[in-house]
Amino acid sequence: MNLTMVVNGSSHELDVAPHSLLLDVLRDSLDLKGAKRSCDTQVCGACTVLVDGQAVSACTYLAVEADGCSLLTVEGLADGEALDPLQRAFLDAGAVQCGFCTSGMLLTARALLRENAAPSREDILHYLRGSLCRCTGYRKIVEAIMTAARTTR
Amino acid sequence: MSARPLRVVGRPVPRVDGLEKVTGRARYVTDLVLPGMAHARVMRSPYAHARVRRVDVTRARALTGVLAALSGAELTWCEPYYGPAYRDRPVLAIDVARYEGEPVAAVAAVDEATADAALDLIEVDYEPLPPVITLEEALAAGAPLVHTGKPQAGIFADLSTLRPEPGTNICHQFHFARGDSAGALASADLVLDDTYRFPPVQHYAMEPHAAVAVWSETDGLTIWASSQNPYSVRVELAKMFDVPLARIRVVVPHLGGGFGSKTYAKLEPLAAALARAAGRPVRLAASVAEAFQTVRRCAARVHVRVGFRRDGLLVAVECDADYDVGAYADIGPRVVQKATYTATGPYRVPHVELAARAVYTNTTPGGAFRGFGVPQLAWALESLVDAAADRLGRDPVELRRQNFLAHGEEFAPGDTPIDGKLEESLSRAAEAIGWTRASAADRGRGVAAMLKASVAPSVSEAIVRLHTDGSVSVLASAVEMGQGTRTVLAQIAAEVLCVPLARVTVVQPDTAVTPYDQTTSSSRSTTMTGRAVQVASEDVREQLLRITAEALGVATRDLTLDEGAVVAPARRLPYAEVLLLRFGMSGGELIGRGVIAPGRTAAPLGGSTPFWEMAVGAAEVSVDEETGAVRVERYVSVADVGRAVNPLLLEGQDEGGVVQGLGHTLLEEMLYADGHLLNGTLLLYRVPRADDAPPALECHFVENADGSGPFGAKGAGEGSLIPVSPAVANALARLTGVRLRDLPLTPERVWRALRARR
Amino acid sequence: MLRPFTLHRPETAEDACALLATLGEDAAPYAGGTELLLLMKLGLLRPPHLVDVKRIAGFGDIADGTRLTIGATVTHRTLERSPLVRARCPLVASVARHVANVRVRNVGTVGGNLAFADPHSDLATLFLTLDATVELVSPRGRRELSLAEFVRGPWETARRPDELLASVRLSPWPTGTGAAYVKFGVHERPTLGIAVALRLDGAGERARVADARVAIGCVSPRPMRVEAAEARVNGVAEAELGDVTGAMADAAAESVDPADDLHGSAEYKREMVAVFVRRALRVAVARARGAELSASFPHAVVA
Ligand SMILES: Cc1cc2nc3c(=O)[nH]c(=O)nc-3n(C[C@H](O)[C@H](O)[C@H](O)COP(=O)(O)OP(=O)(O)OC[C@H]3O[C@@H](n4cnc5c(N)ncnc54)[C@H](O)[C@@H]3O)c2cc1C
Ligand code: FES
Numbered sequence A: 001m002n003l004t005m006v007v008n009g010s011s012h013e014l015d016v017a018p019h020s021l022l023l024d025v026l027r028d029s030l031d032l033k034g035a036k037r038s039c040d041t042q043v044c045g046a047c048t049v050l051v052d053g054q055a056v057s058a059c060t061y062l063a064v065e066a067d068g069c070s071l072l073t074v075e076g077l078a079d080g081e082a083l084d085p086l087q088r089a090f091l092d093a094g095a096v097q098c099g100f101c102t103s104g105m106l107l108t109a110r111a112l113l114r115e116n117a118a119p120s121r122e123d124i125l126h127y128l129r130g131s132l133c134r135c136t137g138y139r140k141i142v143e144a145i146m147t148a149a150r151t152t153r
Numbered sequence B: 001m002s003a004r005p006l007r008v009v010g011r012p013v014p015r016v017d018g019l020e021k022v023t024g025r026a027r028y029v030t031d032l033v034l035p036g037m038a039h040a041r042v043m044r045s046p047y048a049h050a051r052v053r054r055v056d057v058t059r060a061r062a063l064t065g066v067l068a069a070l071s072g073a074e075l076t077w078c079e080p081y082y083g084p085a086y087r088d089r090p091v092l093a094i095d096v097a098r099y100e101g102e103p104v105a106a107v108a109a110v111d112e113a114t115a116d117a118a119l120d121l122i123e124v125d126y127e128p129l130p131p132v133i134t135l136e137e138a139l140a141a142g143a144p145l146v147h148t149g150k151p152q153a154g155i156f157a158d159l160s161t162l163r164p165e166p167g168t169n170i171c172h173q174f175h176f177a178r179g180d181s182a183g184a185l186a187s188a189d190l191v192l193d194d195t196y197r198f199p200p201v202q203h204y205a206m207e208p209h210a211a212v213a214v215w216s217e218t219d220g221l222t223i224w225a226s227s228q229n230p231y232s233v234r235v236e237l238a239k240m241f242d243v244p245l246a247r248i249r250v251v252v253p254h255l256g257g258g259f260g261s262k263t264y265a266k267l268e269p270l271a272a273a274l275a276r277a278a279g280r281p282v283r284l285a286a287s288v289a290e291a292f293q294t295v296r297r298c299a300a301r302v303h304v305r306v307g308f309r310r311d312g313l314l315v316a317v318e319c320d321a322d323y324d325v326g327a328y329a330d331i332g333p334r335v336v337q338k339a340t341y342t343a344t345g346p347y348r349v350p351h352v353e354l355a356a357r358a359v360y361t362n363t364t365p366g367g368a369f370r371g372f373g374v375p376q377l378a379w380a381l382e383s384l385v386d387a388a389a390d391r392l393g394r395d396p397v398e399l400r401r402q403n404f405l406a407h408g409e410e411f412a413p414g415d416t417p418i419d420g421k422l423e424e425s426l427s428r429a430a431e432a433i434g435w436t437r438a439s440a441a442d443r444g445r446g447v448a449a450m451l452k453a454s455v456a457p458s459v460s461e462a463i464v465r466l467h468t469d470g471s472v473s474v475l476a477s478a479v480e481m482g483q484g485t486r487t488v489l490a491q492i493a494a495e496v497l498c499v500p501l502a503r504v505t506v507v508q509p510d511t512a513v514t515p516y517d518q519t520t521s522s523s524r525s526t527t528m529t530g531r532a533v534q535v536a537s538e539d540v541r542e543q544l545l546r547i548t549a550e551a552l553g554v555a556t557r558d559l560t561l562d563e564g565a566v567v568a569p570a571r572r573l574p575y576a577e578v579l580l581l582r583f584g585m586s587g588g589e590l591i592g593r594g595v596i597a598p599g600r601t602a603a604p605l606g607g608s609t610p611f612w613e614m615a616v617g618a619a620e621v622s623v624d625e626e627t628g629a630v631r632v633e634r635y636v637s638v639a640d641v642g643r644a645v646n647p648l649l650l651e652g653q654d655e656g657g658v659v660q661g662l663g664h665t666l667l668e669e670m671l672y673a674d675g676h677l678l679n680g681t682l683l684l685y686r687v688p689r690a691d692d693a694p695p696a697l698e699c700h701f702v703e704n705a706d707g708s709g710p711f712g713a714k715g716a717g718e719g720s721l722i723p724v725s726p727a728v729a730n731a732l733a734r735l736t737g738v739r740l741r742d743l744p745l746t747p748e749r750v751w752r753a754l755r756a757r758r
Numbered sequence C: 001m002l003r004p005f006t007l008h009r010p011e012t013a014e015d016a017c018a019l020l021a022t023l024g025e026d027a028a029p030y031a032g033g034t035e036l037l038l039l040m041k042l043g044l045l046r047p048p049h050l051v052d053v054k055r056i057a058g059f060g061d062i063a064d065g066t067r068l069t070i071g072a073t074v075t076h077r078t079l080e081r082s083p084l085v086r087a088r089c090p091l092v093a094s095v096a097r098h099v100a101n102v103r104v105r106n107v108g109t110v111g112g113n114l115a116f117a118d119p120h121s122d123l124a125t126l127f128l129t130l131d132a133t134v135e136l137v138s139p140r141g142r143r144e145l146s147l148a149e150f151v152r153g154p155w156e157t158a159r160r161p162d163e164l165l166a167s168v169r170l171s172p173w174p175t176g177t178g179a180a181y182v183k184f185g186v187h188e189r190p191t192l193g194i195a196v197a198l199r200l201d202g203a204g205e206r207a208r209v210a211d212a213r214v215a216i217g218c219v220s221p222r223p224m225r226v227e228a229a230e231a232r233v234n235g236v237a238e239a240e241l242g243d244v245t246g247a248m249a250d251a252a253a254e255s256v257d258p259a260d261d262l263h264g265s266a267e268y269k270r271e272m273v274a275v276f277v278r279r280a281l282r283v284a285v286a287r288a289r290g291a292e293l294s295a296s297f298p299h300a301v302v303a
């Protein structure tokens, strides 16, 4: 099937099988390896990408659903070499350890801030319900999101 | 060395690999693509225990696009068994499948779809056998045996004294005694005796195990592996394929978490065998469900007896522990013996009798997991210490303080004296949690302490190269798995060589390039690998000074290093100029070498720990009495780290350790029924989420620069996890009067205990 | 990894149903795929044809009327944020906010949730208190069933293979109704879901409970209304509610039919039903009075 999508600002035309998962198309066809496969069951968020601004689990999402959509992956977060405030805040706060959850965390946070520019701690915890991190203990991730929200406003 | 103030060591600098990680550019094993790479899939046993009568892969092999199809019986061209303690684990089941999920056959094909289709064509004839799932079943008289053959010793010198009990499921026993515990208990004023249980839990490093292997005539085997100890993997592979160590190259790119799950060979033997058979690079990437079938924490049943004098003095501890190591020993025997050796925790105990067994069961093999057997024992001991405080009418903080080992005190003859101040950690924790202030009526507070040895003897080597432009390469094989090792090693080299951190690059582990390092576990990297890097950097520094001194005709003691230059009384020579002096041209480099190899000692386990990991945890909890749901409202962790080389990363380590500890304390347990794992996916196995972390979580550090590591540092990262369960349970007991002995403290378990109290 | 299938994307219900009729067992309706693709990845289902229902005209609409009609392909996220839903059935919007996680909510649909008939559905339980009916379309036309008739048991519905769930219709509660939905559990899906709605008839001291609705999910093969519990509070004066709450909770606990499983023992679940019925009732009564209790319980969500 034909698939036309804009990923991180550049347009792609692909021919994919209906059963291709978005995660595999991004990783294998477009070589965007930032989104990771972990739980493979929509629980952990490592595979999170934004489709028209909405977070989805690319591990359980047909690529053809993204036809005509604009996608954001972690590779598109920074503007050239200028980091997104979230990336900066994650670095500074020590919210990154092994990094396997990081791209999903960043994109989830990006979607949250798009909906809610001044989230409370509770708002963040609620939004992160499907975003697991086995390294950090979460405190620094929450702190980084709050910092990024403040610097973005 | 002059007492110059530290420039980069001790600073909370952001991690050196952070930019790559926040931009998504960091490459993990699963991200690698090699030309012509084939994809592997594994067929796994549906039975916990079965005779494998026949595995027929011929139809799979015949499928177009299939490059290799293997069964265990066919692995005659290599040594098919591996394992660090015992070589008891076949790459693919041979004759018997010993746990649900054990690899039985495997294929490599041009793509994943073909590999999947090939699995459907494999025929296996199983004859189900009765399994033993629990410790009770495995230890019962006449229990079915998981292994019947004579065990082959693995690669470990310190496990040369493996003591299996033939005709049973016991694969190793450990015993350690001092004084006369029976006599001391007989005359003790208070003796408490209880059995505690710790569940089998899953590491869930978010990156499941993965390996990409390729063989070539000239280089032998190259394997990119998600491994915490590439050098152990190298030994296994060299033995399996009978190739020289120099022809096995294990490369570790970014690692998506380890926590012990990636120590010792896991998928690497199978990936290498498939690559050999396929004659192509092969990628074997496990799913998380397969990670549940690869390794887990050893469950344990721990019986502890403690004896106190009326005045609170701890006089005797007896411990009798059974660890469930699953179907294959992995490193279980060492987990058992090393942990049991320190079963008395951070206390001075004159009379001890410690015994433990490693027991085979028909479940996922148990291996190393953050804490290495100590959390299981600390759960029991630290709970009992609180129970004793209660019976003695003593404050649990004071009772601990009374019995703590002192700084400099001997733990056991020949082993390292205690190198930290437990009482300082305890005081800090008590103060931060507000121990002496009354807590709200619906809150309870509890504390717990821990002590853990690091692995000994062990070896770390490092090479530091100073290039003509004054930049530095650090070659070391400690694996960066999120804990911050790369950053810490860079800080150490930058400190010694007086260069900006940005001028230092720490090369990723590659056994063909980076020198030997035993393992990235046991909280040892900062101390051991860090020391090796420090020594190697000092070697370079001495060379810089010597060259300059000779060239300028001054004494080396008149020279100092400052921001990338050697400073002589009247001159300042940037390193580039020093190298020019040395080589007479722009080329060449100074190479420094650091070797930390303390060797065997008279200590009971054959080596003296390079440091003691020590920490105290304090929890404040509330409980919903009607549902049994426990909430950890506040948690304080205090670790004695000697010196925090990077406080930011260290804090991250310990926060993560606490929350991971809350996992097995409140939520996590791999549950079996009829030999089947019921919750082997993240849909059913619940790990802590952001909203499970305590709303107030503080991690503090005691820094007295008294560690044997660089700049007085010592290891950290496991200590914060270990006190969590007893601290929470002690808090719950003080709040409700109810003491639980089985983890996790699920709402139902707590509810039942509360109901029984009423 | 998914096995190959053919994806059909009909734009009318007629075409979709015709496809289902022709393909029979070989086809599965596909909406967000949050359940379906998961089962297919695990190899538990291998349908050779998927019939995407998301392009079917009208399936994504939310329409007002005496009843509120929610199209089958409306996502949890849309439900959560729809001004219409918030105005007419505010509790539905707030429950939708707590279904699964944000990614599942962005993609998963109301129809998929109901048609899948997982016994741990929040929506099915809540909808029972809103006298929900579902509209099914097939080549034979349309039919409407009550939700109770539609959900037959765990993963089992009255849907015939060539039928599609087109929408669910809710009867918003009369003004003055106070309601609460409470879910509890440590697992990914709830261990228990309880919806309580009621009105207070009359003013002040003399106010009496009317129109009580209690539905309980997750602890029986299918979610159910518990009339026995409703009967205990209907007509009871607000001041006397304290006296009957225990009996009401016990009636609820006796009505459910839990099993021992990963979520806990049957005994524990029964007890939790009693606990959370009491709690939900308290919140609902306060809301009927226009007040909000600050109720927060560990591992529980109060919507
Ligand atoms: C991680 C996770 C957590 C969850 N937690 C919760 C929770 O807390 N509470 C809760 O209530 N739910 C929960 N769910 C379930 C979630 O609500 C459903 O997955 C979702 O709503 C299903 O919608 P879908 O469109 O993705 O369905 P699909 O996966 O597309 O379909 C599901 C089933 O319904 C059928 N179907 C779909 N649409 C129609 C139709 N219009 N007509 C006929 N048949 C149809 C399909 O054939 C399939 O059998 C959770 C799910 C996941 C994956
Ligand atoms: S990998 Fe997709 S949510 Fe975990």
Ligand code: FES
Pocket: A095, A096, A097, A098, A099, A100, A101, A102, A132, A133, A134, A135, A136, B206, B256, B257, B482
């Ligand atoms: S940083 Fe490792 S999982 Fe989050």
